[in-house]
Amino acid sequence: MSIRKLFTVAIGFLVLIISGNLVLNYYAQIKWKYNQLDRTMSSELDGISQQIDKELSLLKNSIFTNEDSNAAPFSTAFNFSLREETHLMDLLKSHDKSSLLAEGYAIYRVPRKGKDNTFLLWKHPEGRVLTWAMEPNFQWLRRTLHLSDNKEFLIFVGPGGEVLWKSPSYFLKGTENLHGPIIYNVKGPWFKDLNGRLYWGKYSPIMGGSVRLYVLIPLKRFFYLLCGNILSMAAFDVSLLIIIVGIGFLVFKYVLAPMEEITVLASDMQDKLFAATTPKDLSITVSKVARGVREIISRSKLEEVGILCQALSSALQSYVYQQEKLLASGEKMAELNKTLQATNEALITRDRAWRRIIEISKTVTMTTGFNKGLGRIADIIREVTGASEVVISKKEGNEYLPYTESGYGVKLSDVKRSLDLRLKDASFKEDKVLWIEDVYTDPLSLAMGAPVKSEAIFPVFHLGRPVGVIYLGWAKPKKESQEVLDLLLPIASYIGGMIDSKSALQGLRQSYQYMVERIQTITSIFHEETSAHLERVEKYCFLLAKSLSLPADQVEDIALFSRLHDIGKMKVPLDLLTKRDALAEEEFDIIKKHTIWGAEILGDAPWLRIGRAICLYHHEKWDGSGYPYGLAGEDIPVEARVVALADTYDALRSRRAYKEPLSHEKACEIITKGDGRIEPFHFDPTLLSLFVEIEQSFDEIYNSFEEPEGVISL
Numbered sequence: 001m002s003i004r005k006l007f008t009v010a011i012g013f014l015v016l017i018i019s020g021n022l023v024l025n026y027y028a029q030i031k032w033k034y035n036q037l038d039r040t041m042s043s044e045l046d047g048i049s050q051q052i053d054k055e056l057s058l059l060k061n062s063i064f065t066n067e068d069s070n071a072a073p074f075s076t077a078f079n080f081s082l083r084e085e086t087h088l089m090d091l092l093k094s095h096d097k098s099s100l101l102a103e104g105y106a107i108y109r110v111p112r113k114g115k116d117n118t119f120l121l122w123k124h125p126e127g128r129v130l131t132w133a134m135e136p137n138f139q140w141l142r143r144t145l146h147l148s149d150n151k152e153f154l155i156f157v158g159p160g161g162e163v164l165w166k167s168p169s170y171f172l173k174g175t176e177n178l179h180g181p182i183i184y185n186v187k188g189p190w191f192k193d194l195n196g197r198l199y200w201g202k203y204s205p206i207m208g209g210s211v212r213l214y215v216l217i218p219l220k221r222f223f224y225l226l227c228g229n230i231l232s233m234a235a236f237d238v239s240l241l242i243i244i245v246g247i248g249f250l251v252f253k254y255v256l257a258p259m260e261e262i263t264v265l266a267s268d269m270q271d272k273l274f275a276a277t278t279p280k281d282l283s284i285t286v287s288k289v290a291r292g293v294r295e296i297i298s299r300s301k302l303e304e305v306g307i308l309c310q311a312l313s314s315a316l317q318s319y320v321y322q323q324e325k326l327l328a329s330g331e332k333m334a335e336l337n338k339t340l341q342a343t344n345e346a347l348i349t350r351d352r353a354w355r356r357i358i359e360i361s362k363t364v365t366m367t368t369g370f371n372k373g374l375g376r377i378a379d380i381i382r383e384v385t386g387a388s389e390v391v392i393s394k395k396e397g398n399e400y401l402p403y404t405e406s407g408y409g410v411k412l413s414d415v416k417r418s419l420d421l422r423l424k425d426a427s428f429k430e431d432k433v434l435w436i437e438d439v440y441t442d443p444l445s446l447a448m449g450a451p452v453k454s455e456a457i458f459p460v461f462h463l464g465r466p467v468g469v470i471y472l473g474w475a476k477p478k479k480e481s482q483e484v485l486d487l488l489l490p491i492a493s494y495i496g497g498m499i500d501s502k503s504a505l506q507g508l509r510q511s512y513q514y515m516v517e518r519i520q521t522i523t524s525i526f527h528e529e530t531s532a533h534l535e536r537v538e539k540y541c542f543l544l545a546k547s548l549s550l551p552a553d554q555v556e557d558i559a560l561f562s563r564l565h566d567i568g569k570m571k572v573p574l575d576l577l578t579k580r581d582a583l584a585e586e587e588f589d590i591i592k593k594h595t596i597w598g599a600e601i602l603g604d605a606p607w608l609r610i611g612r613a614i615c616l617y618h619h620e621k622w623d624g625s626g627y628p629y630g631l632a633g634e635d636i637p638v639e640a641r642v643v644a645l646a647d648t649y650d651a652l653r654s655r656r657a658y659k660e661p662l663s664h665e666k667a668c669e670i671i672t673k674g675d676g677r678i679e680p681f682h683f684d685p686t687l688l689s690l691f692v693e694i695e696q697s698f699d700e701i702y703n704s705f706e707e708p709e710g711v712i713s714l
Contacts, residue, residue: 540646568598
């Protein structure tokens with residue numbers, strides 16, 4: 001633990017001990033003060049109650065012995081004056097005096113405008129009733145209770161809860177129109193009035209318990225009575241705490257803080273010296289530490305701290321001087337490192353570009369993601385060359401068609417028009433790189449309105465043939481760079497292979513389509529009525545496969561090879577296909593073999609895999625009740641599931657040798673609800689849901705490829 005932390009803990013502990021002692025002491029004094037106030041108030045109230053009862057007893061005796069009964073009685077606690085009150089006389093006339101004054105006397109309060117009067121009614125032995133207006137001697141009461149004039153409140157409450165007298169007069173102002181007890185007990189010695197104000201107080205019954213005398217002290221006054229005498233003591237104690245904290249602060253600021261700053265500087269210098277990688281870093285670090293030490297010297301008020309810091313600063317300055325000499329010789333080495341670093345960065349850039357292209361090549365095939373992958377390569381070329389525009393184009397005949405662009409910001413058709421002007425220029429040679437460092441010196445670039453400052457067109461070859469170009473444009477002037485040429489050479493070779501392979505694949509796919517069309521022609525020759533049927537099935541299959549979000553090439557293959565789904569019927573006798581009567585079981589078994597015969601006709605060529613699966617499995621059913629193998633669920637290839645639904649719809653709509661054509665609505669009802677022969681669970685549920693969404697398109701396709709008059713589909 002550091003001296004600073006130890007000192008802080010010691011000061012904090014000392015302050016805590018002193019504060020705790022003060023709190024406990026004040027608590028004891030407040031508790032003693034409270035008990036004293038409680039005992040004094042209770043004792044004095046009991047004395048007042050006894051005094052009032054004693055005086056009432058004397059008053060009663062004087063009535064029987066005093067001949068002048070009209071004279072006002074003498075009392076210490078009350079002031080009496082003899083007065084007849086008309087209201088009271090009426091009251092006495094209307095009531096039985098013996099029941100009204102059963103105790104010999106009574107207190108009665110007469111409401112009057114401006115001020116209420118309270119009367120003492122006393123029954124004289126002669127039968128007449130004496131009435132004295134009475135008021136408490138509040139001065140005597142306050143002296144007896146040791147109360148101030150206005151800061152504590154006195155209140156007399158009558159038998160019915162009415163206020164007989166109160167002091168001071170403004171007490172309970174605003175409660176005249178409120179209903180309920182004027183004063184009520186909350187808990188223990190705590191009371192509230194109808195305005196919700198809280199008081200501490202005591203009360204005592206007087207006059208035989210018919211009247212209650214309350215002494216109430218407001219909350220703020222109550223706390224002052226408890227704590228007022230200890231404020232001077234608290235001021236002294238707080239001053240002592242401030243002195244202790246102040247001494248601690250001075251020691252902390254002028255002794256401990258400089259010592260800790262030196263420690264932090266030394267630790268920081270150690271860390272930075274280990275982390276420094278160059279002599280310059282070392283020199284800067286030590287120089288900062290030296291400045292920090294000098295700042296400590298300027299702030300410190302202690303001589304010993306100043307001497308220590310001065311010695312440390314001198315040692316550090318000497319080190320900085322030696323280090324600056326080393327820096328001078330290190331700068332020469334830095335120049336040599338720059339050249340090596342530039343070469344290394346070029347290699348790293350080239351390596352990074354190739355790594356990214358290799359990663360792209362792992363996910364790109366000739367059938368999926370080709371254009372997207374080529375676009376990502378264009379982005380990489382733009383990034384590593386600093387170009388603002390990159391366009392990759394393929395050559396078809398004498399034209400260059402843009403495949404993709406990066407940063408060009410316009411349509412590919414606009415890119416083509418711009419490149420056509422440049423590539424037809426006599427200065428462009430397919431076997432050489434065309435680099436224009438300043439387009440403003442080139443008339444053609446000015447005519448094109450090129451938004452760039454420099455351009456380069458890099459020819460792309462594959463197997464010695466030009467297959468395309470890579471166009472680069474820079475927003476800032478760019479001199480011809482061998483580094484860029486070396487970087488683009490292998491990338492252009494890779495792009496050339498991609499473009500050439502894609503072109504070859506497209507040619508192969510065109511051959512597939514031609515072959516399928518020829519086979520369809522043979523099928524039409526064998527049985528001419530199937531031609532329109534095959535056209536419609538192809539369109540249905542394209543819609544369903546596309547709705548499944550299959551890859552575009554797979555969608556096209558399913559649609560294309562759907563034309564061959566019944567090619568196996570070429571081996572089925574024609575009389576069975578056109579028979580109007582029900583087929584015998586042996587005859588139907590022959591017809592079911594058309595699925596296997598179709599697969600055999602297509603053979604095992606890989607590029608006919610989808611067509612072979614369609615021929616073989618398009619009569620399988622989702623629930624496993626189909627033929628030829630009874631496959632179920634996803635064991636049936638997706639292409640066969642698509643053709644099964646499309647073929648069923650068209651069969652329901654078409655005229656057959658054994659049935660009449662059905663309407664679109666009836667066909668949809670049979671497929672989605674079933675008719676005993678065809679059930680919805682025969683089809684892929686996902687495909688069935690998609691069919692319901694697009695069934696109107698099926699009707700439009702059917703109506704656009706009508707059967708010739710008199711033709712019967714098989």
